[in-house]
Amino acid sequence: MTSQTEKAKTFQALHESGCFIIPNPWDMGSARVLEGMGFAALATTSAGFANSMGADDYEVTRSMVMNHSRALCEATSIPISADLENGFGDSPEDCAETIRQAAASGLVGGSIEDFAGRGKGQYSISAAKDRVAAAVEAANALPFPFMLTARAENFFSGTPDLADTIKRLQAYQDAGAHVLYAPALRTLADIHSVLASIDRPLNVLMGPFDGFGPVEAMAEIGVRRVSLGSALANAANGGLIRAAEELQSTGTFNFLKDAVGGKRLMAIMNGRNAASD
Known part of the structure; x- marks a missing residue:
């Protein structure tokens, strides 16, 4: 069994060795699938988790997130970081307590x-x-290196001001953040500008929002981490909705062509990426 300290050191090293993808599972099954597919680390998705509970983003509580994080950490053997929203409170002490609880749940990073x-x-x-x-x-x-990510939410909060975003990231860098993140930067030029203004690892959300490019392009300009947010959960839910719509409209089962059988699914979850069912 991989210890939390070992996971933490692995996670820290990933940020020092180039660019990596950190996909976002929304439950234990999806976490095990992503680990089985060979990803080196995972990150939770607040929206994906909330939706899996029948709720909207920002409607889950800190205790719900910690229980969810603990379940994912116990189900996997690789590092997991968490979307900790605003720290579940307005005060600095709220943020500090959230980090302490995150560590107690088995996480080795959080935003x-x-x-x-x-x-x-x-x-x-x-x-x-x-x-x-x-x-x-x-x-x-x-007692282990917990990677604290500080997020500037300008482009998600309705104030897409790049200059303000950079000022915020620089302030969080001065505060000691280990990783910086400004989700939904619009262009590759925006990402370039942010990279030129900071000296910490930068996480981006699937690349520039005005035209998602390959991860290789992000690596070439110096991005260290690429996350997916709720994209995988949304894709899975999209498949479910399309299948349900087909059943309701035509009563056919063409959606099964994209299905994965239980045999292959369990093989992946157990670290054997079988090519067929």
């Missing part, structure tokens, strides 16, 4: 965002920096 919640916008740069600093202090006090 704190500067979005205060729907209808509330972003925290001021000063307040957001204090929150990141508290999270970093809690992370650095752990």
